[in-house]
Amino acid sequence: MxxxxxxxxxxxxxxxxxxxxxxxxxxxxxxxxxxxxxxxxxxxxxxxxxxxxxxxxxxxxxxxxxxxxxSDKRYITTAKLGVRTDSSDADGEVVETKPVPSLEWDSLNQLIQARFAGEIEQVPSMFSALKHNGQPLYKLARKGEKVEVKPRQVNIYEIKLLDLRDDEVDLEVHCSKGTYIRSIVEDLGLELGCGAHVSMLRRIGVANxxxxxxxxxxxxxxxxxxxxxxxxxxxxxxxxxxxxxxxWSAVDSLPSIELPADLAVRLLQGQRITELFDERGLVRLFAEQRFLGMGEVEDTGRLVARRLLDTSEGAQA
CATH class of the missing domain: 3.30.2350.10 (Pseudouridine synthase)
Structure with a gap:
């Protein structure tokens, strides 16, 4: 065979x-x-x-x-006002329509900053990929099942009002992991009293x-x-x-340490590194400009390997 x-x-x-x-x-x-x-x-x-x-x-x-x-993420999104859907996005079934109130830029921006900027609590959508008893919530939602979803703390580092039209609002959001943009849009619709759903969502940034x-x-x-x-x-x-x-681009926010060749060999062989380093915390490890993986310098100054590349076939750096 x-x-x-x-x-x-x-x-x-x-x-x-x-x-x-x-x-x-x-x-x-x-x-x-x-x-x-x-x-x-x-x-x-x-x-x-x-x-x-x-x-x-x-x-x-x-x-x-x-x-x-x-890592943190960046998104731009369009909130369609006056229409609520069961999934809080354009793919869902419409569950409610309401007139859209007249909105002014300054007052809307003040509401957005007061309600959504900084550390906030949000309830993830039933159509999210979060799991309940091993099952993604969106699969349960499509079966018509409902479960209690606990609120979670997320951080909105920055939220910008980009454009305002009759029944649409464009936003840019820089947020922590686990933030659900559809929940922000749904909550904005509730604050405005007309409901809303996501009609467009684009991720424009992940980490650096x-x-x-x-x-x-x-x-x-x-x-x-x-x-x-x-x-x-x-x-x-x-x-x-x-x-x-x-x-290493996946962890390029971490500081880097260039190891002498002899220390690199010992590290890759799993030997204890007794030399002390000035850095603290997680670091990227290089030797002769070749990426070896990730380590951690403990409070004692001792370097410990955390996640090393398999160099047996020559990992690309």
Whole structure:
């Protein structure tokens, strides 16, 4: 019996501009297939309705995907006023319509800042990916089941009113992990007395990643198709690989330590490092400008390995 091909070793982060209508898992599988990657994972699902930044970690970069899951995010969204849906977005069934009151920019902005800026408490939507007894809430919601969802504390670092039209409000939100934009929009509609739902949602930032480096699925597939026609499979891999950001980009907010070659060898062999370091907390580790992984300098100054790359096949830096 022939063994199933597992894919190749490729390490890095691809910044996908996810299109509307595609699930995050479907997007992940398409990118993984194009790269012929043995291992891949995304860093926080976007709803099918949503577009924008979806960092996809390949190979050893998946070891640091949790840090992107835990990082702050940036979104722009359009709130459609006067219409409530069961899912609080445009994909849901309309449950209520009400007239939209006349709104003034200054008073609306004051309401938004007073109600939503800073640390707030919000109740996640039943159509979120949070799990109850192992089942995602959105699956229970689609079955018509309702469960009690506990409120959670989130931090809205900044919320901007971008535009105001007759029945639409555009917002930009910089928030902590676990923030549900649809909950902000739903609560804004309640505050205005007319209801609201998300008609557009786009993620424009995850951690420190630059939105200018986003590529769409169509662009990625076009690059692969053009290269295959002109130059063949090996050149496809080379050209696609050049689009990847290094694995350490997932944790580039951490300070870095450049280790001498002898200490790097000892660390990778699992030996105790007795030398003391000035840094404290989590750090990125390099040796001869090659990324080794992540460590932690304890209060004693001692360096402990936390998440190292598998260097047996030569992780890309």
């Amino acid at each position: 022939a063994r199933r091909k597992k894919g190749r070793r490729i390490d890095g982060v691809f910044l996908l501009d996810k299109p509307q209508g595609l699930t995050s898992n479907s997007a992940l599988q398409r990118v993984k297939r194009l790269y012929d990657a043995a291992k891949a994972g995304h860093t926080g699902a976007l709803d099918p309705l949503a577009t924008g930044m979806l960092p996809i970690c390949l190979g050893e970069a998946t070891k640091f995907s949790q840090f992107l899951l835990d 990643y630059d939105a200018a480096k986003l590529l769409t699925m169509d662009e990625l597939e076009q690059i692969a198709a053009e290269t295959e026609t002109d130059q063949g499979p090996e050149c496809i891999q080379m050209r696609l690989d050049a689009l990847l950001l290094p694995p």
